[in-house]
Amino acid sequence: MIRLAVRVRREDAELALAELLTLAPSGVEEVDLGDRVEYAIYGAAGELPDLPDLEAAAGDALVEVTTSHVEDDWAERWKDFHRPIEVGGRLLVRAPWHAAPGPGAAVADIVIDPGQAFGTGAHHTTRLCLELLLGLDASSARAVMDVGCGSGVLAIAAALLGFAPVAGVDHERESVAATLENARVNGVAVRATRHDLMHDGPVPGAPVVLANLLRPLLLRVAADGFTGTAPDVVIASGLLAHEADEVAAAFAEHRGLREADRRHGGEWAALLLTR
Numbered sequence: 325m326i327r328l329a330v331r332v333r334r335e336d337a338e339l340a341l342a343e344l345l346t347l348a349p350s351g352v353e354e355v356d357l358g359d360r361v362e363y364a365i366y367g368a369a370g371e372l373p374d375l376p377d378l379e380a381a382a383g384d385a386l387v388e389v390t391t392s393h394v395e396d397d398w399a400e401r402w403k404d405f406h407r408p409i410e411v412g413g414r415l416l417v418r419a420p421w422h423a424a425p426g427p428g429a430a431v432a433d434i435v436i437d438p439g440q441a442f443g444t445g446a447h448h449t450t451r452l453c454l455e456l457l458l459g460l461d462a463s464s465a466r467a468v469m470d471v472g473c474g475s476g477v478l479a480i481a482a483a484l485l486g487f488a489p490v491a492g493v494d495h496e497r498e499s500v501a502a503t504l505e506n507a508r509v510n511g512v513a514v515r516a517t518r519h520d521l522m523h524d525g526p527v528p529g530a531p532v533v534l535a536n537l538l539r540p541l542l543l544r545v546a547a548d549g550f551t552g553t554a555p556d557v558v559i560a561s562g563l564l565a566h567e568a569d570e571v572a573a574a575f576a577e578h579r580g581l582r583e584a585d586r587r588h589g590g591e592w593a594a595l596l597l598t599r
């Protein structure tokens with residue numbers, strides 16, 4: 325778990341906090357340092373905002389940015405300020421210590437223990453995928469493949485929405501373990517296996533493919549395709565806004581999928597590609 329701390333001048337702290345919260349919607353820790361205020365963001369490697377974005381968000385108020393690894397007490401400290409994420413009024417992604425939605429609440433409840441793998445729901449790229457997933461028809465119970473499953477948050481959401489069977493792949497052993505454990509905690513059936521997109525060739529396809537990956541990996545998936553079932557729907561996320569056209573064109577050329585929707589969040593974009 326990494327802790328990114330941004331120190332700002334007290335007189336400009338409120339403005340800086342508002343900007344920082346757009347980069348870290350699940351919340352920041354606030355530490356009073358007298359004439360300065362420290363705002364800290366915790367996350368798994370890869371899930372934290374980039375340093376230049378943090379510096380830009382803090383603007384003129386910035387004093388310094390520091391990065392440290394946190395081993396022991398982060399979970400306890402994080403509990404105070406980490407917030408649940410609601411998507412489309414139908415999905416709630418929360419940590420184990422947050423209160424569950426009340427009986428009769430019209431939201432699917434997803435519990436993810438943060439910090440094990442990428443995917444607490446707080447990152448724009450994950451949220452955009454969940455938004456697009458909510459727009460799909462789950463009534464025909466189609467199979468789903470989550471490529472780069474991380475914590476398994478997308479696969480678990482798909483299973484809770486009624487898609488089946490649901491599987492995920494990731495090149496990290498920790499991500500596969502986190503997906504299986506999180507699926508167990510959430511009471512859904514998700515298969516997860518290791519697969520390295522750079523070395524192991526095409527992944528098994530499914531009618532619905534979720535792929536929150538970076539541009540080079542999405543281009544790789546578009547070019548390599550899938551074994552077995554060719555998808556009718558691909559949700560592709562993890563793209564900077566200016567990279568979306570190139571990835572949409574690659575899926576059109578190699579897989580015959582056309583852009584049906586595009587969502588933006590912060591500097592990120594996600595694509596809904598359909599046959």
Ligand SMILES: C[S@@+](CC[C@H](N)C(=O)[O-])C[C@H]1O[C@@H](n2cnc3c(N)ncnc32)[C@H](O)[C@@H]1O
Pocket residue numbers: 441442443444445449450453470471472473474475476477478493494495496499519520521522536537538541562
């Ligand atoms: C942006 S995270 C997405 C996690 C989760 N699906 C979500 O939406 O929050 C990207 C995931 O892709 C995985 N990944 C990166 N390179 C990969 C590769 N070469 N093969 C397979 N998975 C990879 C990472 O381990 C990470 O879990």
